Amino acid sequence: MPIIDIHIHLSSIESFRHTARELSGVDYTELGLRREFERCGVVLGVGMGVEETSPGAFPDIKAANPMRLDLSDPLPPFLMECVGINPVRLASPEGRKELERIEERLASDEVAGIKLYAGYYHYFVTDEVYAPVYELARQFDVPVVIHTGDTYSMNGLLKYSHPLTVDELAYRYRDVRFMLCHLGDPWVMDAAEVVAKNPNVYADLSGLVVGNRPHFERFMNEPLFMDHFRRALVYADRYDKMLFGTDWPLAPIDVYIDFVRRLVPEQHHDDVFYRNALRVFPRVEERLARLGQ
Numbered sequence: 001m002p003i004i005d006i007h008i009h010l011s012s013i014e015s016f017r018h019t020a021r022e023l024s025g026v027d028y029t030e031l032g033l034r035r036e037f038e039r040c041g042v043v044l045g046v047g048m049g050v051e052e053t054s055p056g057a058f059p060d061i062k063a064a065n066p067m068r069l070d071l072s073d074p075l076p077p078f079l080m081e082c083v084g085i086n087p088v089r090l091a092s093p094e095g096r097k098e099l100e101r102i103e104e105r106l107a108s109d110e111v112a113g114i115k116l117y118a119g120y121y122h123y124f125v126t127d128e129v130y131a132p133v134y135e136l137a138r139q140f141d142v143p144v145v146i147h148t149g150d151t152y153s154m155n156g157l158l159k160y161s162h163p164l165t166v167d168e169l170a171y172r173y174r175d176v177r178f179m180l181c182h183l184g185d186p187w188v189m190d191a192a193e194v195v196a197k198n199p200n201v202y203a204d205l206s207g208l209v210v211g212n213r214p215h216f217e218r219f220m221n222e223p224l225f226m227d228h229f230r231r232a233l234v235y236a237d238r239y240d241k242m243l244f245g246t247d248w249p250l251a252p253i254d255v256y257i258d259f260v261r262r263l264v265p266e267q268h269h270d271d272v273f274y275r276n277a278l279r280v281f282p283r284v285e286e287r288l289a290r291l292g293q
């Protein structure tokens with residue numbers, strides 16, 4: 001079965017380098033990613049653009065729009081990008097110019113969607129600062145991918161990253177597709193409800209565990225931990241709207257595949273590991289057609 005990894009990173013972010021070195025043990029380079037993809041049958045990855053202007057600054061209010069995968073240029077055929085948005089600069093006097101740069105980048109067939117770092121940046125997703133971004137998503141028919149749940153930085157603010165904030169957004173922009181990252185963890189039941197209620201909301205299952213295989217084994221063998229996610233998946237009962245992603249380099253790809261295989265009932269594996277991504281991301285389908293997949 002071919003696999004699409006809808007959520008990885010390939011940007012020069014000090015906390016990702018540190019996690020790769022100390023926790024997950026992956027080789028955080030384009031070559032390292034390609035090797036893991038090849039070994040695991042991953043045919044395409046979508047990277048979440050993010051940049052920091054100095055080591056450790058993430059979430060960086062100074063990073064210019066759009067934020068990219070700056071460890072890889074140009075992107076190899078097996079990778080696409082969601083352009084990262086920094087709302088602080090969008091709201092600044094440079095905002096108009098940066099919006100033009102986002103629009104320019106969205107015209108590239110390397111781009112699969114738009115990524116918002118809710119919580120990391122202290123704006124609600126319904127804030128007017130993002131309105132022109134949603135218009136661009138509509139215009140280019142690309143999904144808006146939204147960080148939800150715990151932030152991988154103590155400088156995030158959780159009230160902005162709670163999955164319930166996306167309910168009103170989805171209501172306001174019914175013709176834009178939204179994907180909640182990390183199933184809103186730890187608010188997975190709230191995320192499940194937002195997915196089940198709103199026809200234009202999907203979720204990815206990335207980043208639910210961070211670390212190497214021994215660390216994963218410990219959690220995978222803890223029923224309370226696994227049931228925390230299973231309850232939300234069973235409640236939503238929308239395996240056609242859940243997408244596989246790893247949040248690499250936060251975890252090795254093969255370990256994460258095993259983890260999601262255990263969470264999701266087998267009859268839904270084709271959907272979750274491959275087909276749902278094509279429904280949410282039309283440009284992923286176009287890219288795969290070109291690659292002959």
Ligand SMILES: [Zn+2]
Binds near residue numbers: 007008009048207
């Ligand atoms: Zn991520």
